Amino acid sequence: MADHHSRATSPGLHRPGARFAVCASLALAATAQAAGDPLGLAEADLLGPIPELSIVSHFPQTAARAPASTTVITADMIRAAGAMNWVDVFRLVPGFQAYAVNANRFGISYHGQGRELPNHLEVMVDGRSVYDPIQSTVVWGALGVELDEIDRIEIVRGSSAAAHGSNAFSGAVNIITSAPVQDNGTQVRATTGERGTRRVALRHSDQTANFDYRLSLGFDHNDGFPDYNALGPDDGAETWNANLRTTFTPTLADTLSFDAGFSRHDTEFGDADRLDEYIPVRYYSQYQRVAWEHQLFSGRELEITFYRNHLRANGVRDLGLVSDLTGLGPVAIPTLFGIPDQSFVTGFHTIESERFDLEALYRAQTERLTWAAGAGARQDAIDSVFLTGDGGTHDEQRFRLFAHSEWLPFDRWSISAGAMAEKTSVGVLLSPRVSVAYELFPAQTLRLSGARGRRAPSISEAEERQFALLGGMVADDIRRTADLDDERIDSLELAYLARFPEQGIDFDIKLFREEVSDGIDDHREPIPALPPFFDDERLVRDNSSSWDTTGVEAQLFYRLSERSWARLHYAYQDLDSRYINQFEPALEIKDFDGGTPRHSGGLLFNHRWSEQFDAGFFVYHQSGVDWRNGNQIGAFTRIDAQVTWRLQIGPSRGQLQLVAQNLGGDYREFNRENRFETAFYLRAQVDLPD
Amino acid sequence: MRALGDQRERRPRRRWAVLSRHLLVCALALAGDLPTTLGADVQVLIASEDSYYMQAVASLREHLAALHPGVVTEVDTDLKADWKAEDLLVTVGSDAMVRLRAEHPQRVALHLFITSDSWLQQRAGDPGLAENPALVFDQPPRHLVALTRALLPRATTLAIVLGPISGKHLNQVHGEAEKAGFEPLVGALSADANPLATLSPLVEATDAALVLPDSADFNSAVARWLLQLSFRARTPVIAFSRAYANAGALASVFVTPEDIGREAAGILDRWLKTGEYPRGMQYPDAYSIATNPAVATALDIELPDDEALRARFEAVLEALP
Structure with missing residues (x-):
């Protein structure tokens, strides 16, 4: 009689909650040949593949068939790594450069060059792009997303312009937060620890007769790096955030969701080499998002999403009277400059960006072909006298069409192809991607992928014109922008993926080469200095750099036993780059070959001693980097550890976690002042009964 | 639509093999010991080339070949005019069952890989279906x-x-x-x-x-x-x-498609050897x-x-x- 018994395992998704989140995609996966079948229930109704992740092609697919390398970071991994901020999270991803520009400004990038404002990675929160058009990067501190609210993070390691457009030039990240239906009741969290860290958060989930909702509030404060504080600038931060997620299901086939959020983030902004010019900045960030998912027939689905992002920041610092700064005396200022002696206020003053985005997506699936197609429109607007040199609003409309497919022409073979056509300020950009995967042996796949990504400059990159003004007079000409064209990346990767559920092993490795041309970069340009106390050169943004990266990346998940698991990742990158530093008086070409770590990798291990206790550690090593916009910093190895104790307090469930970061000697990152000492944090969490 | 039979099995039979089989049939007939299905081939009509149907058919072939060496199993997605009267018919998938019943309501066939729901609905308008054997795919x-x-x-x-x-x-x-x-x-x-x-x-x-x-x-x-x-x-x-x-x-x-194929092979083996088959829908044992x-x-x-x-x-x- 009975002769089969199997245990479902999904090594990429070890947190049970994540599995349930994944089931949300199950709706897309069922092979639904039977709909419309006059006989009703049919064979295909009882079958259905398991989706793994949706970020690569806009439909669920397994990692082996996805046309790009991927990584999934689960909530359990974030907790086990003792992560306290976004840098700690992205250190878990092979090939990613995650660094603290200062204690509260983070740089996250993939390949290429790690710099103060990395601009080649698309980051989304629940599918909403949070790439800010005015700073041409992600303002991580103003996201308003707490790590404890994350269900999982899906990451494309490789150009994803074919699926997500210009900003996904080198990769894409989708941070998926917990849905309202995933938990119930009230949760209170608190964290205290080094650098004056104080965090308090509250989350409440419940349902009314018609909809489910999840409300979260958070406060976060820290004092920043001690070395900064000793030198003058305060790189501490204080953040308030509030987020609301709602889900309404009027019928079985329809899901409506509305999300909104607000955050206020106070920190300081500045350059490592000019600590005296740090400016205090206050960010206000808010968003609204509505989405409608409609399940059609036979597994077909329509999804329409609209969202708005708004970011406003104000940053100024009064450097003192011009007479004091110049040493000329108060009387000389009106005589020499024709303005009264006054305070010299530096900073970007008020900058504002606003984004509206509308996208329609259609998905369908048959036995051998899965595909998705969509269209979108986006309006970005920025407003900044400091960046554009005028008081007007600068805006840009972009339109996009995209389609992706996964075709299984024969047993063991799968072919994925997709492309995006994006209408931008520099023309219509076509970004295609194709991959062929062959299953060498059961659960062992060899995949060859090629992609071309094209990136249009953001509005601020294209239209930036910076002056320093003093009493209405141009005191310094800081930056102009040339007539920019799009940046291009051509990538090729050969990957081997193996999955052995019985042994608890999930492994992949890829060899890759990426060639970037027409990279947007700055070169110096001499100008007549007016007045003579200021710079006699300015920066010019132009398509003046190129770089090639060749390397290897690997990640291994190994479930050693029911109680223990380990995750190992490694990346080797060989960067060959050149950029024009100046055309005049003589052409000067430089490189940033040291701008990315040649070796990086980590080992994350966790063991559950009992139902109440688990403990683990994360060892991370990174070779030396000569950071652009930062300093040359040597190799470091960092060891973090955590112990978690789960307890029952009457009717409430609780959790205490002790996190130790950087056990061992101090190390520095990005800037010399970013000195990481050993730090301890205590985190408490209580789930109150309904 | 193309036939899907294994090429080795679909190769035209040699004349001497056909002749010897006919001689054997004649001999048994003279002896008065002729099972009704002797000399029959197994004709499989599948709903489509979807992988799960193909897995069930592959399992059926494998297990039937082990139980009944020499039996010829032909697989098609279309009804064939040259099916012999003594051939055993098998449908795989609801669509195949419906098509066969529409064309040959008088012929008994083993219906595989259908759901109990599709069996009951078909039977409601086709009472003769009850005389057919069926192995459903869903669990009770x-x-x-x-x-x-x-x-x-x-x-x-x-x-x-x-x-x-x-x-x-x-x-x-x-x-x-x-x-x-x-x-x-x-x-x-x-x-x-x-x-x-x-x-x-x-x-x-x-x-x-x-x-x-x-x-x-x-x-x-x-x-x-x-x-x-x-x-x-x-x-x-x-x-x-x-x-x-x-x-x-x-x-x-x-139930897996492999389970269905294996159990179907058992039913066919008995049918081929004794001429007997179960009537009506049954859930698989596996x-x-x-x-x-x-x-x-x-x-x-x-x-x-x-x-x-x-x-x-x-x-x-x-x-x-």
């Missing part, structure tokens, strides 16, 4: 109830999630649940129902939730919410497919169970090992009145 509600009891011996209340099609099994599954000692609480969903409003109180009020198969669209829409809501309420879900267990159900009991240890851990449910669970499941089945 009794198996789902028994698996729930095997995994959750102390559970007292059971949510039963039904849709427009599976709603027809309400009385049966309700009765089986009561026999197994559960107090059933039924949640019947239509396409216009609000799944969160319907399912949320249901899973919060029960110790376990059982979901019966319905249309694929219904299954996927319900799975999406049922699994998340049940996890929130810490209520384990027992379901009918491996996909469900992978996605977050505690366990599923189901089954598979998939469990999700991560879900069990999260819900603090002790999951027995494979052997123990199977033994417990069989014991519950036998004990059910």
Whole structure:
């Protein structure tokens, strides 16, 4: 009689909650040949593949068939790594450069060059792009997303312009937060620890007769790096955030969701080499998002999403009277400059960006072909006298069409192809991607992928014109922008993926080469200095750099036993780059070959001693980097550890976690002042009964 | 459409082989010991080339070849005019059954890889179908109830999630649940129902939730919410497919295409040797169970090992009145 018994395992998704989140995609996966079948229930109704992740092609697919390398970071991994901020999270991803520009400004990038404002990675929160058009990067501190609210993070390691457009030039990240239906009741969290860290958060989930909702509030404060504080600038931060997620299901086939959020983030902004010019900045960030998912027939689905992002920041610092700064005396200022002696206020003053985005997506699936197609429109607007040199609003409309497919022409073979056509300020950009995967042996796949990504400059990159003004007079000409064209990346990767559920092993490795041309970069340009106390050169943004990266990346998940698991990742990158530093008086070409770590990798291990206790550690090593916009910093190895104790307090469930970061000697990152000492944090969490 | 038979088996038979077989038939006929199916080929009509049909057919070929060496098995997606009267006909998939019945309602065939629902619906307008043997692909509600009891011996209340099609099994599954000692609480969903409003109180009020198969669209829409809501309420879900267990159900009991092919080979072997075949629809004897240890851990449910669970499941089945 009975002769089969199997245990479902999904090594990429070890947190049970994540599995349930994944089931949300199950709706897309069922092979639904039977709909419309006059006989009703049919064979295909009882079958259905398991989706793994949706970020690569806009439909669920397994990692082996996805046309790009991927990584999934689960909530359990974030907790086990003792992560306290976004840098700690992205250190878990092979090939990613995650660094603290200062204690509260983070740089996250993939390949290429790690710099103060990395601009080649698309980051989304629940599918909403949070790439800010005015700073041409992600303002991580103003996201308003707490790590404890994350269900999982899906990451494309490789150009994803074919699926997500210009900003996904080198990769894409989708941070998926917990849905309202995933938990119930009230949760209170608190964290205290080094650098004056104080965090308090509250989350409440419940349902009314018609909809489910999840409300979260958070406060976060820290004092920043001690070395900064000793030198003058305060790189501490204080953040308030509030987020609301709602889900309404009027019928079985329809899901409506509305999300909104607000955050206020106070920190300081500045350059490592000019600590005296740090400016205090206050960010206000808010968003609204509505989405409608409609399940059609036979597994077909329509999804329409609209969202708005708004970011406003104000940053100024009064450097003192011009007479004091110049040493000329108060009387000389009106005589020499024709303005009264006054305070010299530096900073970007008020900058504002606003984004509206509308996208329609259609998905369908048959036995051998899965595909998705969509269209979108986006309006970005920025407003900044400091960046554009005028008081007007600068805006840009972009339109996009995209389609992706996964075709299984024969047993063991799968072919994925997709492309995006994006209408931008520099023309219509076509970004295609194709991959062929062959299953060498059961659960062992060899995949060859090629992609071309094209990136249009953001509005601020294209239209930036910076002056320093003093009493209405141009005191310094800081930056102009040339007539920019799009940046291009051509990538090729050969990957081997193996999955052995019985042994608890999930492994992949890829060899890759990426060639970037027409990279947007700055070169110096001499100008007549007016007045003579200021710079006699300015920066010019132009398509003046190129770089090639060749390397290897690997990640291994190994479930050693029911109680223990380990995750190992490694990346080797060989960067060959050149950029024009100046055309005049003589052409000067430089490189940033040291701008990315040649070796990086980590080992994350966790063991559950009992139902109440688990403990683990994360060892991370990174070779030396000569950071652009930062300093040359040597190799470091960092060891973090955590112990978690789960307890029952009457009717409430609780959790205490002790996190130790950087056990061992101090190390520095990005800037010399970013000195990481050993730090301890205590985190408490209580789930109150309904 | 092209024929799908294995090339080795589809190669034209040599004349001497055909001649010798005819001589054997004549000899047996003279001896008065001729089974009605001697000399018959097996003609398989499949609904489509979908992989699960092909897996079932491959399993059927393999096991039939082992049981009945020399039998010729032809596979097609279209009805053929040259099927001989003595050939044994097999359909794989509901669509194939419907097409064969429409063209040759007088011919008896073994119908495989159909659901009990499609059998009952076809039979309603085609009474002659009842004389045919059929091996369905779905599991009886009794198996789902028994698996729930095997995994959750102390559970007292059971949510039963039904849709427009599976709603027809309400009385049966309700009765089986009561026999197994559960107090059933039924949640019947239509396409216009609000799944969160319907399912949320249901899973919060029960110790376990059982979901019966319905249309694929219904299954996927319900799975999406049922699994998340049940996890929130810490209520384990027992379901009918491996996909469900992978996605977050505690366990599923189901039949694989390989199981179907193997059992069908047994029926055909008997038919070929004796001319006898069972009449009417039957559930397969074989089954598979998939469990999700991560879900069990999260819900603090002790999951027995494979052997123990199977033994417990069989014991519950036998004990059910």
